Amino acid sequence: MMLFEILLAVVLGAIIYLFLTKKKEDKLSMGDGWWGKGQKPDSEEDAAIYPFKVETSDGEINYLHRRLDEVRFAEPLEDSRFRYGFNSNYLRKVVAYWRNQFNWKKQVEVLNKFPQFKTKIEGIDVHFLHVKPSHVPEGQSAKPLLMVHGWPGSVYEFYKIIPLLMDPGSHGLSGEHVFEIICPSIPGYGFSEAPHKQGFDSVCAARVFYKLMLRLGFQEFYTQGGDWGSLISTNLAQIAPSHVKGVHLNMATVTTLHFKQLLSITLGRYFPGLFGFEDVDVQRMFPFKTKVLYRILGEGGYFHLHSTKPDTAGCGLNDSPVGLAAYILEKFSTWTNHAFRDLEDGGLEKKFTLDDLLTNIMIYWVSGCIVSSMRFYKENIGKGIGTQKHEKLSVQVPTGIASFPHEVLHMPQSWLQQKYANIVSFSYMARGGHFAAFEEPELLAADILQFVGKVEKGNFAKKLGCGLL
Numbered sequence: 001m002m003l004f005e006i007l008l009a010v011v012l013g014a015i016i017y018l019f020l021t022k023k024k025e026d027k028l029s030m031g032d033g034w035w036g037k038g039q040k041p042d043s044e045e046d047a048a049i050y051p052f053k054v055e056t057s058d059g060e061i062n063y064l065h066r067r068l069d070e071v072r073f074a075e076p077l078e079d080s081r082f083r084y085g086f087n088s089n090y091l092r093k094v095v096a097y098w099r100n101q102f103n104w105k106k107q108v109e110v111l112n113k114f115p116q117f118k119t120k121i122e123g124i125d126v127h128f129l130h131v132k133p134s135h136v137p138e139g140q141s142a143k144p145l146l147m148v149h150g151w152p153g154s155v156y157e158f159y160k161i162i163p164l165l166m167d168p169g170s171h172g173l174s175g176e177h178v179f180e181i182i183c184p185s186i187p188g189y190g191f192s193e194a195p196h197k198q199g200f201d202s203v204c205a206a207r208v209f210y211k212l213m214l215r216l217g218f219q220e221f222y223t224q225g226g227d228w229g230s231l232i233s234t235n236l237a238q239i240a241p242s243h244v245k246g247v248h249l250n251m252a253t254v255t256t257l258h259f260k261q262l263l264s265i266t267l268g269r270y271f272p273g274l275f276g277f278e279d280v281d282v283q284r285m286f287p288f289k290t291k292v293l294y295r296i297l298g299e300g301g302y303f304h305l306h307s308t309k310p311d312t313a314g315c316g317l318n319d320s321p322v323g324l325a326a327y328i329l330e331k332f333s334t335w336t337n338h339a340f341r342d343l344e345d346g347g348l349e350k351k352f353t354l355d356d357l358l359t360n361i362m363i364y365w366v367s368g369c370i371v372s373s374m375r376f377y378k379e380n381i382g383k384g385i386g387t388q389k390h391e392k393l394s395v396q397v398p399t400g401i402a403s404f405p406h407e408v409l410h411m412p413q414s415w416l417q418q419k420y421a422n423i424v425s426f427s428y429m430a431r432g433g434h435f436a437a438f439e440e441p442e443l444l445a446a447d448i449l450q451f452v453g454k455v456e457k458g459n460f461a462k463k464l465g466c467g468l469l
Helices: 002-024 058-069 088-100 104-111 162-166 202-215 228-239 259-267 279-285 288-299 301-308 310-319 321-334 338-342 354-367 370-381 441-463
Strands: 049-052 116-121 124-131 143-148 179-184 221-225 244-249 399-403 423-428
Touching: 058 088, 058 321, 088 321, 088 354, 104 354, 116 202, 124 162, 124 202, 143 202, 143 228, 162 179, 162 441, 179 202, 202 228, 221 228, 221 441, 228 244, 244 441, 279 288, 288 301, 301 310, 301 370, 310 321, 310 370, 321 338, 321 354, 399 441, 423 441
Parallel strands: 143 179, 143 221, 221 244, 244 399, 399 423
Antiparallel strands: 049 116, 116 124, 124 179
């Protein structure tokens, strides 16, 4: 009998220990890092913040023009459109416009219209926009919002949405909340210095941005992102849940599925209610083989390349402006709408102007960041999908998700709830694809505003003891 009691005590103790341990592991350890050249110095890091402006010399522009003049085009297959990748017939038009009509100096003025800065964090210079509203309505205060881009984007993706969030009332949106916007370039992207050491992943980026927000004096803030910005924002909410008031994502994913989710792949089309699927989920996901599996295979070649040998292809792209443009712009075609691959021009000018697209390309070209941007995949995916601690931890911070119909991969709310435990807003957007802030700034801004409104009301109710959240 005594042996049974001892065994029972051990089992109960183990269960209690596991339960308590699991409860404690709702926060991601922040850690620390050093990404500068050489050894970390003993002296304290310079925390100064310096103004920054984009500048390009005439020599750089002349060199670009020479390279554009010397381009060697390949002939496309007849009637191939964008089904084989970027169609070189349309590429000729892009290059001709880039060489003869695109005014980079004018676009530099556009880039410099928002205040930009650099500061050194963990040994590397971090570039960021910091834009404050010129007028805050009486009785309100501007809410700090960290907005994080992805690949193959840049902070330029946010140039159209920033004015809408700083002064929504003047743009036909709800003026209940206004924002102070901070848009950093991911280290290794754009004008942020690239890490000089291996291992800089999304958790490291989240930590760097958390330190940036604290350095700017923000103890509480919202964060928003798509693509890598979604993962970085998620990690930030896991690192500092008491500082992140809410996380808004226009792309959200889970890397592991439970049995019920796996079963829904087979049966969800026929019994949607059983798996928490809405009609929209069924429309976007099924037939699963065509709309998910084949889509991943058809669009995922770059993903495998970046995750394994980024420097090989990256060296060629870093050397060729036309190769760089074709590689990046092809994503702005099919990731905006998969059906655009059936168009002669890839549908690129349906949603964007060539000036906007080439401005993003020029940020990669003049900064020489394409290789380091591609390495970010290897640092994250090279460790194995579903193996990292952050992938196994839930997010307790209030979460808003804007699900755009032409996103590369659709994730239903019932799948995402296993990762994001406090989804207060899930919106099926009327139109748009992967580059939401760039493509549909009004729609995304409106969804961010309604999400923040729900979080603020919920927090107010909590303070009153109503517990609505």
